[in-house]
Amino acid sequence: AQKITQTQPGMFVQEKEAVTLDCTYDTSDPSYGLFWYKQPSSGEMIFLIYQGSYDQQNATEGRYSLNFQKARKSANLVISASQLGDSAMYFCAMSSNTGGFKTIFGAGTRLFVKA
Amino acid sequence: SAVISQKPSRDICQRGTSLTIQCQVDSQVTMMFWYRQQPGQSLTLIATANQGSEATYESGFVIDKFPISRPNLTFSTLTVSNMSPEDSSIYLCSVGGTLYEQYFGPGTRLTVT
Numbered sequence: 001a002q003k004i005t006q007t008q009p010g011m012f013v014q015e016k017e018a019v020t021l022d023c024t025y026d027t028s029d030p031s032y033g034l035f036w037y038k039q040p041s042s043g044e045m046i047f048l049i050y051q052g053s054y055d056q057q058n059a060t061e062g063r064y065s066l067n068f069q070k071a072r073k074s075a076n077l078v079i080s081a082s083q084l085g086d087s088a089m090y091f092c093a094m095s096s097n098t099g100g101f102k103t104i105f106g107a108g109t110r111l112f113v114k115a
Numbered sequence: 116s117a118v119i120s121q122k123p124s125r126d127i128c129q130r131g132t133s134l135t136i137q138c139q140v141d142s143q144v145t146m147m148f149w150y151r152q153q154p155g156q157s158l159t160l161i162a163t164a165n166q167g168s169e170a171t172y173e174s175g176f177v178i179d180k181f182p183i184s185r186p187n188l189t190f191s192t193l194t195v196s197n198m199s200p201e202d203s204s205i206y207l208c209s210v211g212g213t214l215y216e217q218y219f220g221p222g223t224r225l226t227v228t
Contacts, residue, residue, distance in 0.1 A: 102163065
């Protein structure tokens, strides 16, 4: 069975510092995609970054980077130079061929950025 | 990328009534999905909306409670039937179909009193 695990219910970070949000996954499918989404209090799901299982390099999008360690089945999100607007809920998610391209989500991590 | 709109954006409904949520995409997409996010929880997939056939429901969700229509490749509706306070959630429509495409609508925030 496929599973996404986020073990940090809440995280605090000082403004302008970097923070790592943890995500581990489990799948037997060799072909899969990993996503990170940000959900502010408004409720919308904002796509941040994507990593494919066959991608050789870690994905980066501006201040976001994904630390992909395939052998350990981890896909941690690194946010550099945190901003107050980064305070939100963050979800790690996975989609795969055998999963019918349905996306499963982790429990989420609430990030608090302190001024 | 796909642009997705949902109507209504929020609603307050009385228990025992039904609400239909609409999802419109700006391009034709193969797969559409409906998710529920209960307060303080993660997203749970309700069903996959298939064009021209019945929706495929996940364990714990049934058609009588959450009927879904998919009349064409750009539109779908989800109805929440015979509502109870436990149905108070954010309902999100998403589209996908490949490993790297998964876009979400803005969500419908439903409160049942």
